[in-house]
Amino acid sequence: xxxxxxxxxxxxxxxxxxxxxxxxxxxxxxxxxxxxxxxxxxxxxxxxxxxxxxxxxxxxxxxxxxxxxxxxxxxxxxxxxxxxxxxxxxxxxxxxxxxxxxxxxxxxxxxxxxxxxxxxxxxxxxxxxxxxxxxxxxxxxxxxxxxxxxxxxxxxxxxxxxxxxxxxxxxxxxxx
Amino acid sequence: xxxxxxxxxxxxxxxxxxxxxxxxxxxxxxxxxxxxxxxxxxxxxxxxxxxxxxxxxxxxxxxxxxxxxxxxxxxxxxxxxxxxxxxxxxxxxxxxxxxxxxxxxxxxxxxxxxxxxxxxxxxxxxxxxxxxxxxxxxxxxxxxxxxxxxxxxxxxxxxxxxxxxxxxxxxxxxxxxxxxxxxxxxxxxxxxxxxxxxxxxxxxxxxxxxxxxxxxxxxxxxxxxxxxxxxxxxxxxxxxxxxxxxxxxxxxxxxxxxxxxxxxxxxxxxxxxxxxxxxxxxxxxxxxxxxxxxxxxxxxxxxxxxxxxxxxxxxxxxxxxxxxxxxxxxxxxxxxxxxxxxxxxxxxxxxxxxxxxxxxxxxxxxxxxxxxx
Amino acid sequence: xxxxxxxxxxxxxxxxxxxxxxxxxxxxxxxxxxxxxxxxxxxxxxxxxxxxxxxxxxxxxxxxxxxxxxxxxxxxxxxxxxxxxxxxxxxxxxxxxxxxxxxxxxxxxxxxxxxxxxxxxxxxxxxxxxxxxxxxxxxxxxxxxxxxxxxxxxxxxxxxxx
Numbered sequence: 001x002x003x004x005x006x007x008x009x010x011x012x013x014x015x016x017x018x019x020x021x022x023x024x025x026x027x028x029x030x031x032x033x034x035x036x037x038x039x040x041x042x043x044x045x046x047x048x049x050x051x052x053x054x055x056x057x058x059x060x061x062x063x064x065x066x067x068x069x070x071x072x073x074x075x076x077x078x079x080x081x082x083x084x085x086x087x088x089x090x091x092x093x094x095x096x097x098x099x100x101x102x103x104x105x106x107x108x109x110x111x112x113x114x115x116x117x118x119x120x121x122x123x124x125x126x127x128x129x130x131x132x133x134x135x136x137x138x139x140x141x142x143x144x145x146x147x148x149x150x151x152x153x154x155x156x157x158x159x160x161x162x163x164x165x166x167x168x169x170x171x172x173x174x175x176x
Numbered sequence: 177x178x179x180x181x182x183x184x185x186x187x188x189x190x191x192x193x194x195x196x197x198x199x200x201x202x203x204x205x206x207x208x209x210x211x212x213x214x215x216x217x218x219x220x221x222x223x224x225x226x227x228x229x230x231x232x233x234x235x236x237x238x239x240x241x242x243x244x245x246x247x248x249x250x251x252x253x254x255x256x257x258x259x260x261x262x263x264x265x266x267x268x269x270x271x272x273x274x275x276x277x278x279x280x281x282x283x284x285x286x287x288x289x290x291x292x293x294x295x296x297x298x299x300x301x302x303x304x305x306x307x308x309x310x311x312x313x314x315x316x317x318x319x320x321x322x323x324x325x326x327x328x329x330x331x332x333x334x335x336x337x338x339x340x341x342x343x344x345x346x347x348x349x350x351x352x353x354x355x356x357x358x359x360x361x362x363x364x365x366x367x368x369x370x371x372x373x374x375x376x377x378x379x380x381x382x383x384x385x386x387x388x389x390x391x392x393x394x395x396x397x398x399x400x401x402x403x404x405x406x407x408x409x410x411x412x413x414x415x416x417x418x419x420x421x422x423x424x425x426x427x428x429x430x431x432x433x434x435x436x437x438x439x440x441x442x443x444x445x446x447x448x449x450x451x452x453x454x455x456x457x458x459x460x461x462x463x464x465x466x467x468x469x470x471x472x473x474x475x476x477x478x479x480x481x482x483x484x485x486x487x488x489x490x491x492x493x494x495x496x497x498x499x500x501x502x503x504x505x506x507x508x509x510x511x512x513x514x515x516x517x518x519x520x521x522x523x524x525x526x527x528x529x530x531x532x533x534x535x536x537x538x539x540x541x542x543x544x545x546x547x548x549x
Numbered sequence: 550x551x552x553x554x555x556x557x558x559x560x561x562x563x564x565x566x567x568x569x570x571x572x573x574x575x576x577x578x579x580x581x582x583x584x585x586x587x588x589x590x591x592x593x594x595x596x597x598x599x600x601x602x603x604x605x606x607x608x609x610x611x612x613x614x615x616x617x618x619x620x621x622x623x624x625x626x627x628x629x630x631x632x633x634x635x636x637x638x639x640x641x642x643x644x645x646x647x648x649x650x651x652x653x654x655x656x657x658x659x660x661x662x663x664x665x666x667x668x669x670x671x672x673x674x675x676x677x678x679x680x681x682x683x684x685x686x687x688x689x690x691x692x693x694x695x696x697x698x699x700x701x702x703x704x705x706x707x708x709x710x711x
Binding site for chain 3: 084085086118119120121122123125126
Binding site for chain 2: 040041042043044045047048049051052055056057069071081082084086087090094116117119120121122123124141142144
């Protein structure tokens with residue numbers, strides 16, 4: 001991503017360069033959003049609803065989303081189910097193994113903030129956003145497949161609003 | 177130079193292989209540490225506890241009625257039987273009996289959920305063995321069952337339908353016709369699944385004579401349900417100690433012969449057909465009346481201890497409740513089927529390759545929240 | 550065999566080591582003295598008229614004055630069940646392991662050991678089962694335990710503040 005990172009900072013200074021950059025951004029965002037591959041990461045009850053959403057009646061494949069078993073090949077991690085302290089370390093490892101750009105969707109009450117296991121529970125992490133950054137929260141216990149599809153569409157909307165500048169750094173100072 | 181390659185003797189060493197908590201065929205968060213010698217497995221050490229949600233500790237701080245939604249989450253593939261077991265345990269402690277209409281409705285819902293749970297087993301097991309089509313077929317049928325449940329109680333997965341003393345809602349007027357339509361269609365669809373899988377040469381090679389479980393070993397390890405009925409042990413709590421008017425229905429208990437993976441698959445497929453028969457009989461004989469017995473609003477059962485068990489789709493499931501006469505239980509111990517079934521994995525998988533381990537583990541039909549609670 | 554026959558058989562065979570409790574449920578319920586615990590369990594498993602080959606569950610319970618280990622047995626040959634309990638002191642609760650009698654007891658005892666602190670002598674594999682590896686906050690299922698990340702339910706009764 002080296003050239004793409006530095007391109008907007010230099011190209012925008014040319015008159016008319018902004019049009020080039022926004023078109024490039026549009027192309028990159030469209031290609032990333034239309035083919036989000038999600039990591040098969042079902043922990044608990046919401047995993048069955050995720051599997052049902054990927055099956056025949058509510059289909060994920062029509063949005064271009066297909067499940068991958070390995071985090072190295074996935075863009076989107078759908079944390080479906082309760083996160084316990086024992087599993088939290090492994091979730092962080094999996095999140096680190098995914099390649100940029102990556103997105104996280106917290107599905108269900110347990111992943112958002114602990115859900116029904118908030119009170120009187122010693123082993124549950126109250127919300128997965130305590131260890132990894134989350135883009136979209138979907139409440140419900142478990143959320144209906146339609147809610148999950150809307151959550152996936154919201155991730156797509158978020159991707160369409162991205163700019164290359166978010167991934168780039170500032171222009172490095174000229175070494176005198 | 178060729179000396180370095182030709183005359184070196186090949187050695188085999190033991191090594192440890194980690195099938196980590198995130199793996200497509202561990203059906204949840206289970207970690208298996210495999211001690212391998214070359215291609216063959218010498219020992220399997222399961223590490224569990226990645227979904228330990230301390231439901232037993234939560235039970236000590238909720239009233240008996242407030243605990244009912246938590247019982248759904250113990251086994252989410254079959255949450256009606258878990259609800260039913262809790263309701264029956266508390267009713268046994270307090271000496272309440274549910275009215276006949278409620279008992280028949282409980283039977284209908286439990287058997288429909290048994291079919292749904294076995295469909296998940298079918299889909300996921302074929303997905304593990306490499307066949308994607310039965311997964312989509314099974315989930316298509318399961319959507320029909322979930323429509324019926326949604327019509328009755330509003331939820332698709334975790335129902336919270338049973339109450340102490342009966343059920344929470346009566347069935348709507350068009351439930352009976354839609355349910356009969358479903359059982360009529362479903363019997364033909366089970367024949368379709370059998371046509372794809374049962375005599376398929378690839379399926380037979382991967383499942384026949386793999387993971388044979390002798391009855392004595394299975395009982396010693398605490399295995400129950402279709403896992404042990406696949407070996408020929410004729411034990412079903414619905415027939416031996418009938419609860420909730422199961423003794424009024426006529427159904428067979430399918431048994432296997434050898435105890436291998438194929439037998440456990442056939443037992444579950446035939447159980448789906450028998451459940452269709454039970455649902456039809458229950459709809460034919462559904463009595464009129466109340467759906468819930470009179471239970472006081474502030475419910476305080478007498479002090480004492482009780483144990484009650486039922487036949488869940490995965491095996492024997494039950495609760496042990498210690499009550500001290502207040503509105504909240506003193507101690508609740510949840511005994512689940514998968515806890516016993518998973519202990520057999522260590523015995524069954526010695527000497528097999530990893531691909532066989534996947535087939536054996538799929539045939540035990542283990543759901544991890546049942547193991548970890 | 551029904552409840553009275555099982556109770557009589559055990560009372561005549563073991564005398565005062567087995568203390569029968571009166572309950573209104575169809576399963577016989579008894580306390581076993583800890584010295585005869587393994588012997589009684591082996592008799593329950595091996596006797597052809599009792600034939601309790603299936604250990605349904607093994608649970609630990611924490612009372613204010615004692616611990617208890619409760620086992621539930623069942624027999625598919627004779628279709629009967631049994632509940633047996635052992636009393637343990639509050640300090641240093643120790644009990645011999647049942648995993649030599651029924652293999653199923655292996656994981657139940659590991660769970661009771663890490664959640665209650667009961668020591669099972671002779672257990673082949675006394676590692677923690679459910680809690681995470683660097684857990685050192687005590688025994689969570691004991692009454693009155695508190696620890697990190699344990700938020701008790703606020704009292705919502707009338708007159709209590711949120």
